Amino acid sequence: MEPRPRQDRAMQQYLLLIYIEPALLQALPSDEFNALMRDCLAHADQLQAEGTLLAAQKLQPVDTAQTLRVRDGHSRVLDGPFAETRELLAGFNLIRAHDRDEAMRIAREFPWARFGSIEVRPLEDMDAERERCGAPAAAMAAAAP
Secondary structure, eight states, X not given: OOOOOOOOTTOEEEEEEEEEOHHHHHTSOHHHXXXXXXXXXXXXXXXXXXXXXXXEEEOOOGGXXXXXXXXXXXXXXXXXXXXXXXXXXXXXXXXXXXXXXXXXXXXXXXXXXXXXXXEEEEOOOHHHHHHHHTOOTTHHHHHOO
C-alpha cells in the first residue's frame, strides 16, 4: 500500500536552504560522509512518503555557479556566488509544515547544520500574489505541458 500524502490545507510550505562550510565537510573521512549521506537520504525518503517533503536537491559545487545582476539596464554575469561568505548554498528541501516550529523541528532532523546552517523560510502563496497584482490565475497552468 502506497503512503498517502498529507492533504491538510492549513499546511504552509517552507524552504530549507542548506548552507555548508566546505572545509568542515572535507574534513570528514569519506566513509563517514557516505554514511551521513545515506542516513540523510533515507530520512528524506521517509519524509517524502509521509507527504512532508515535496522536493529536495543537492546543488553542484559553487565553482559551477554564475550570478546575474542587472542594474540600470546593464547585465553583468559573474562566475561563482555573488556573496562573500564561508558558508555556501549546497542544496534545499521544500517541505510542508503546520507552522514555523514544526518546520524548524524538521530542519533539525537533517545533519547539515553541524557543517554550516539551515535557513528555514516560509513560501508566499503565489495564487494570492497573482490575485493581489491582477495576474491571471491560470497563466502558469496553461503554459505547462
